[in-house]
Amino acid sequence: MELEHYPFQINEQGNLTVSEVDTVSLVKQYGTPLYVYDVAHIRKNCRAFVDTFKKHGITAQVAYASKAFSSIAILQVVHQEGLAVDVVSKGELYTALQAGVPPEKIHFHGNNKSRSELEMALKHRVGCIVIDNFYEISLLGELLEVYNQEVDVLMRVTPGLRSNTHEYIMTGNEDSKFGFNIHNGQAEQAFLEIRNHKQLRLKGLHCHIGSQIFETEGFIKATSMLFSVIADWQKRYQFTPEVMNLGGGFGIRYTDEDQPLPRHEYVEALIEAVKHHVEQIKIPMPEIWIEPGRSIVGDAGITLYKIGSMKDIPGIRKYITVDGGMTDNLRPALYQAKYDAIVANRANDARTELVSIAGKCCESGDMLIYDINLQKTDQNDILAVLSTGAYGYSMANNYNRFTRPAVVFVENGQHQLVVKRETYIDVVQHDLSYLK
Ligand SMILES: Cc1ncc(COP(=O)(O)O)c(C=O)c1O
Numbered sequence: 001m002e003l004e005h006y007p008f009q010i011n012e013q014g015n016l017t018v019s020e021v022d023t024v025s026l027v028k029q030y031g032t033p034l035y036v037y038d039v040a041h042i043r044k045n046c047r048a049f050v051d052t053f054k055k056h057g058i059t060a061q062v063a064y065a066s067k068a069f070s071s072i073a074i075l076q077v078v079h080q081e082g083l084a085v086d087v088v089s090k091g092e093l094y095t096a097l098q099a100g101v102p103p104e105k106i107h108f109h110g111n112n113k114s115r116s117e118l119e120m121a122l123k124h125r126v127g128c129i130v131i132d133n134f135y136e137i138s139l140l141g142e143l144l145e146v147y148n149q150e151v152d153v154l155m156r157v158t159p160g161l162r163s164n165t166h167e168y169i170m171t172g173n174e175d176s177k178f179g180f181n182i183h184n185g186q187a188e189q190a191f192l193e194i195r196n197h198k199q200l201r202l203k204g205l206h207c208h209i210g211s212q213i214f215e216t217e218g219f220i221k222a223t224s225m226l227f228s229v230i231a232d233w234q235k236r237y238q239f240t241p242e243v244m245n246l247g248g249g250f251g252i253r254y255t256d257e258d259q260p261l262p263r264h265e266y267v268e269a270l271i272e273a274v275k276h277h278v279e280q281i282k283i284p285m286p287e288i289w290i291e292p293g294r295s296i297v298g299d300a301g302i303t304l305y306k307i308g309s310m311k312d313i314p315g316i317r318k319y320i321t322v323d324g325g326m327t328d329n330l331r332p333a334l335y336q337a338k339y340d341a342i343v344a345n346r347a348n349d350a351r352t353e354l355v356s357i358a359g360k361c362c363e364s365g366d367m368l369i370y371d372i373n374l375q376k377t378d379q380n381d382i383l384a385v386l387s388t389g390a391y392g393y394s395m396a397n398n399y400n401r402f403t404r405p406a407v408v409f410v411e412n413g414q415h416q417l418v419v420k421r422e423t424y425i426d427v428v429q430h431d432l433s434y435l436k
Pocket residue numbers: 065068086109171208210211212247248249250291292293294295390
């Protein structure tokens with residue numbers, strides 16, 4: 001594993017550091033498991049997207065997909081960097097509002113938005129609602145009449161292509177629960193229904209093909225499929241999109257097998273694709289919106305664990321167990337996701353042992369990493385798993401009644417707790433007695 005690809009260094013004591021802060025001292029202060037983020041790196045990731053649009057003179061909105069990691073502090077950081085925020089639930093919307101994100105910079109997503117979610121979105125006058133299905137058109141239409149309000153909407157369409165990623169995180173394929181299919185007439189039917197409702201201001205189309213994608217080809221193909229529909233609707237219904245939201249999904253490095261493109265290359269490919277089609281059908285350039293989540297926070301975060309029990313089964317495998325697992329990182333169990341790791345307090349040692357990293361849940365599938373060459377370790381060493389900044393904390397859970405970890409931000413050599421570790425009082429807070 002080449003540390004140069006990550007925003008982390010090693011100090012004179014041989015300990016892993018984040019923005020010059022020793023991870024071993026962070027563990028002493030905050031305990032384990034612990035998520036640690038390099039905030040300067042998050043800002044750099046935000047700027048890579050924002051600045052590329054600026055450089056090419058494109059009016060754009062980069063909306064952070066807050067499902068990747070939603071907390072007040074992270075939303076404040078991305079807002080400071082000029083990003084909008086995409087939310088998919090009342091909880092994510094509430095967090096964004098609490099963080100001080102202006103409602104007009106919030107986009108509301110979701111494939112089954114409830115009446116009360118839509119009511120909350122309208123009450124706070126979010127900037128845009130991304131309509132996903134027919135039920136939502138009628139529900140939202142009805143609410144707009146009740147509240148005598150109008151709202152900007154995008155229509156989510158599925159281009160029917162299989163992106164090159166894990167089945168579970170593919171979203172633009174024909175057999176998808178998300179969006180309106182552009183091939184079977186449903187997208188056109190939805191388009192007409194939305195256009196017929198005076199209080200729904202249709203700004204354009206939305207498409208998200210999937211997550212952790214390493215090439216630009218899928219995005220280019222999806223864009224051209226969207227424009228074939230637009231060309232048709234332009235001719236027949238004089239529809240000109242003001243906005244094209246081309247989603248997120250830009251891949252990041254988890255292990256050396258992953259070779260992500262620099263962020264600006266994804267943006268440039270999208271700009272080029274949109275420009276090409278716009279010139280062909282002779283319409284004004286729309287705003288381009290994107291929704292990166294993982295590529296904003298993923299490689300800026302690590303998880304620190306304490307190493308505990310070890311089990312060597314000769315000829316089979318050596319298990320090294322950490323004090324966390326699928327409760328703080330569900331991705332290996334859910335998607336067979338691969339990660340890299342380093343022994344944070346022996347970071348300069350050679351990697352001489354082939355081991356597998358187990359979590360401590362009562363579940364055989366609770367394995368964080370299979371077959372990694374690691375520094376020789378001992379009990380109470382600290383293991384840092386890299387690139388856990390996206391969909392780690394946000395998918396953390398209380399299985400086996402483990403408490404969710406704390407989150408620390410580090411910037412300019414300073415560290416700050418931004419999410420407190422859960423307590424056992426938190427864990428039982430909704431339980432009620434049943435004593436007979
Ligand atoms: C609609 C939508 N937008 C944006 C994202 C963010 O994706 P990623 O975190 O891969 O950038 C997702 C998640 O896949 C999504 O479903």
